[in-house]
Amino acid sequence: MKTQLFIELLAKRAGPAPRAPVLQRMAPAVAAGLFVSALFALISMGSIPAAMYETPAPWMKLIYGASLALAAGWLTARLSRPVARTRWPVLAVLAVFAVMLGLGFLTWMVAAPEQRMAALFGDTWLTCPRNVVVLSLPALAGALWAVRGLAPTQLTAAGFNAGLMAGALGAMGYALVCPEVSAAFVAVWYSLGILLTGLLGAFLGPRLLRW
């Protein structure tokens, strides 16, 4: 077929450009990912005692997860288009990490020296990152599905940020069942789980996000 003819075909009755359904795809992926992650966490590990919700610990984790999911989701939405303006969302993602790491470091510094090990490692440091990653998988599948239906061209970056967003959502689910209370613990082990999910997304991006 001649390209000229093909152009006629594409242009004919093309109408105005449709709006890219970025939000329509991202929103259900986020909602479903968060819901499945929370449900799976509560069923498999059981909720933390209700009294814990009167302490700052679970709220700190939920706010961290929600802020990061928002920032990484913003960046992922930008990366779902062929040419992306990423400066502000990148700064937002870095800012969320920086605030959490800063908070963790400060509380760790002011803790009594004999409590520092406990603040950093808690009782569950070995399982926390793994649980965050596992609980992120539904959100990761949803996020990759959402991005795949759009038009990313930087596939590793798009996959990585979809992974960060999914990791943050998984962390929110895990916050409902995690007994740890220290900010240092969250800053290190939650962030590690989230970054691992990001790396998984970066690995899957070039394989799954082609269009």
Added chain:
Amino acid sequence: MPLETDKNDFEASLKPVWMRAQQGDEAAYREALEKIASRIRGFLRWRMQAMPDEIEDLVQETLLALHLQRGTFDPGMPVSAWVTAIARHKLVDLWRRRGRRDNRHDALDDVDEELLVAEPAEDGAQRDLDRLLRELPEVQRQAIVLTKIEGLSVSEAAMQTGISESAIKVQVHRGLKRLAQWVKDTGS
């Protein structure tokens, strides 16, 4: 069409036409696609010296991709950058299908944009539209043939087929998407 050699000239001549096309101006869209096609052809000719027979196929595949994704264009960005990003994406994908990863790095390095001379001459692509259309489900094929080949308006096509206008639009879009996917999977 005059040869466009300078990146800024190209952007300046394309952007207003493209913006009218985005609003639904069909003649402007045709003109924009013609400009873009010759730009992509230049871009690909530079990078596909080892497979010249496939250049025109990839030009058309890129045009189809950017048609399907034209809603993702951000008016704050240059059209040429958006077009180039899609063309590059399609080229990487072609190499991946061909297992030519070794070529990726040197050819994808930024070349001097001055070298991206438009290529107005063209051969037909190797694909045959009729053969492709036969691969589609009847309702999608019919919607495409009526609106895109016979040139009926969406409401005329809706009247003739007895399905709604929005269903016609959806079937055209799905049909083009399916064609893109099919072309991509078979690589032919």
